[in-house]
Amino acid sequence: MRTWTNAKTGEVVRGAFLAARVVDGAVRVSIERESGDVVVFPMVDLAEADRLEAQRRIDEVKAMNERLASQALSQPEQAKPAPAKPGTPAQAAPFNAFAPFVSTRWDDRWLYVESDGLPHVPGGKPGTYVFSHPMMVGITAWQQQVPLPQRYVGDNAWRIPLKPEIAEKPVSAKEQLFRGAIALAANGVPIFNPIKNDGRTDTFLAGELDEFGGHCGRADDYHYHIAPTHLLKYVGAGQPIAYALDGFPIYGLFDPAAKKGGPNEDKCCPLGGTEKLDELNGHYGAASSETPGTVGGTVGGAAGKGLYHYHASVKYPYLNGGMRGVVTVKDDQIDPQPRASSPRAALPPLRGAKITGFRATGAETQPAWSLEYTLGGKKSFVNYRLENGKWIFDFVDAAGATNTDTYDPTRPERRPGGGSGRGEGGGGRRPRDDGDRPRRDQPPLPNDPPSQPGTPAAPKAAAPGFALSSADVADGRLSIECTCDSKATPRAPTLAWSKPPHGTKAFAVVMHHITRDNDTHVYMVVANIPAAARELKSGDASVGTGLGTWGQNTVNRKSVYAPPCSQGPGDKTYTITLYALSADATLPAASTPLTRDVLLAAIKDTTLATASVDVKYARATK
Structure with missing residues (x-):
């Protein structure tokens, strides 16, 4: 928290650096006041000291982006998964690489993907909790949520169209899709719009993401907001790391100047595409009748071209910047998509906190973890575990005092959209100002519990004249x-x-x-x-x-x-x-x-x- 001065207008604002975006060729810096209000200044108008501080924060984020991309591309390729069963859709391959923690099934229209939404190391024993990367570490804007297993199974599984079609009018993630997931990573972790629900804040630049581009939603649902390029280690070079919910694959980084056999060969398009990426971070591959989603070179492709697909990038939009394919959008999120749930209500942000650690505290078969954070230079912990069918949360403050809460999973706080319903149609162009969940005026889903489980509301009685x-x-x-x-x-x-x-x-x-x-x-x-x-x-x-x-x-x-x-x-x-x-x-x-x-x-x-x-x-x- 510091004081920022607009040298051009003389306006002085006390707040924290939130994000920086390029608009019409000019860098605009977003400052969040202590009240939560956001003020946007042209960076060139800031006082010199404030301009230098903003540039320092921008450089930090760029360096982290480059480091993550480099780490992902330098990781050794893993052993190939077992051959697919006859009739298995090609789209299932990246997800099946994460068996047994991710499973797939299909019909004529959809590929259904089931998972618990956590980044498991593939090939482990069912019922174990060994993760491919630490979660939450590095977050500096924390909503006090923690990763909990989700039930993206059965009727609540993810759905990927098996025959994607190019839409007449694409959906831009700059204007819509501020709620719910927009893609599903190969490890079964949903991916949300990099822009927050306010329609302007880049979650990565705002410090809300961990070192792998993820964080938890209000339903304690872990999800990414940038492309999970680290998954190349498991799916193999040239394979999709995710699928957008319009059915088109998302591949790793792309450089139109990269050539086979050259120093940047790893940035060649696996589908042979050479065109620059469009505004949605996608382009067409070379023609191929075997590419998933193509039928006669027209469905999911274009005449004389191959399958449309997206690529990851180290700057916005990081992955698919919207939906080139046909989707149904309802209340600003893609429909259908799963719902997430948490046994506890969402909490407000803990300003000034930074997450410094996340580790398992039990055996591999025990869902038990400890999240460490610092506030004012002092360490505190959230230790939580599943015990006798209930979640036990121990909140340990800097003085070592512990406050314990118990939550019953049979009375969950249900949220839509892959963990948070962030996949929220048609007219949803108004930026969200207060969350990733459905509107209050939406009809509730069957058997939805009240928004504050366990908190009885006072009865509403009428009295004449009162x-x-x-x-x-x-x-x-x-x-x-x-x-x-x-x-x-x-x-x-x-x-x-x-x-x-x-x-x-x-x-x-x-x-x-x-x-x-x-x-x-x-x-x-x-x-x-x-x-x-x-x-x-x-x-x-x-x-x-x-x-x-x-x-x-x-x-x-x-x-x-x-x-x-x-x-x-x-x-x-x-x-x-x-x-x-x-x-x-x-x-x-x-x-x-x-x-x-x-x-x-x-x-x-x-x-x-x-x-x-x-x-x-x-x-x-x-």
């Missing part, structure tokens, strides 16, 4: 003075209510927002407001006001009001709920934060009635 209003809401819109766009210090909205039900002994207030990925963001929690009160003034926005007990928001985890500061265009809806209670809520000990979940659990049996108001707010445009 109503909530706010002088800071006009025509359904929240006053700008109550948002992060306020020119002064943002303040909590003034609330007023009338005609509480008979027997009311106290009130509680919560202001929250449900994101498109079903996460709950909380901006205000107030418990045990006296029964005689009929308003909560704007000045009563922090601890010590004498009116109720303030609880923790999810923005900065402080017991104060946190102003909405949504990212991305368009209105967001925030709900303010007033609870009439038959008794004061029993609050946790001082060492335990009073969160929304804690409050709702405390008042679930004492809520007489609720009154609520929905307010809208859209970020101010500059």
Whole structure:
């Protein structure tokens, strides 16, 4: 975190380097404020010291990219897998190289690929957990998620079209596909769009990826965001390292100047393609009737040419920059694709943390791992294991104190899209501002559990005349003075209510927002407001006001009001709920934060009635 100055405009921003992108030939640097808001400056306009710092960060990322590509290409080729059974589609070969941890089956239309989404070393014993590379190490922007095995099997398996067709209009990953997977690596690990759901942030440049280009989604699902070129070690030179979900293969690095027998022979196109890569990082190979997906040189190819395919690259888009093939896009992700699940709810980012280690803590047959991270120069750990059918998480802080949580896999947090549903059609051009999951207004899948399993919501009861209003809401819109766009210090909205039900002994207030990925963001929690009160003034926005007990928001985890500061265009809806209670809520000990979940659990049996108001707010445009 540092101060950045736009020397041209004089604007000063305190925040962290997030990403750098070339737009219309000019480098633009994205800075993330402490609030989570993102500011973009032309790099040339930065003060000299800030420009040098931005260039240093860019150079670091480029060096890492080159190192990863070099490591992948220098790895020895492994022994070839057993010959395929008669009738096996050619597309199955890269996945079958990772048996028994990846398996395939097929029908006339699809190749189905089953896996647990973890990067196993191929050829091991079923039920063991030995990985081909360490996960999570090197991440500097961590969402507090950890790798858990997924069940991409049966009806929830990955689907690769066996007869890919060129689409009349390609789908660009710069404009769509900000949710869900866009490809599947040969080791059964899904690959997501390198651009985050905000539609602008490069996950690699932002420090969100480990040394192999992966990280975990909100469903504790491990996945890549760049091409897994390290898999060449296992699939063999000239073989696909992944398949895009449109059915076209993804090969390793390509250089149009490379020649057979030359120093860059490893960058020749395995399919004989010589054209430069298009905007989606793909081109056509030489004509071949034996190439997977070609039928008479027309399906998946073009007249006089071979199969269309993608290549990896060391800079954006890193792999397929969209879908040249025919796909169905629904809610900004490719459909169909599997769903991921986690037994625990998604957590907020842990700013300033860096993951420094990930190792197994049990026998090869035991799913048990330890993730090490540093925060403020001190080490902490997340140790977790599957024991008696439940996940046990030990959170060990820098002082050695341990907090243990137990999660039941039979009540998972289900997410779409290969681990996170990041494969989310047609009109999905609006950048995502808050996650990789389905929109709140989507119909839930059958048997989907609530977004906060184990956290009972207070019953919603009606009481004649019991109503909530706010002088800071006009025509359904929240006053700008109550948002992060306020020119002064943002303040909590003034609330007023009338005609509480008979027997009311106290009130509680919560202001929250449900994101498109079903996460709950909380901006205000107030418990045990006296029964005689009929308003909560704007000045009563922090601890010590004498009116109720303030609880923790999810923005900065402080017991104060946190102003909405949504990212991305368009209105967001925030709900303010007033609870009439038959008794004061029993609050946790001082060492335990009073969160929304804690409050709702405390008042679930004492809520007489609720009154609520929905307010809208859209970020101010500059």
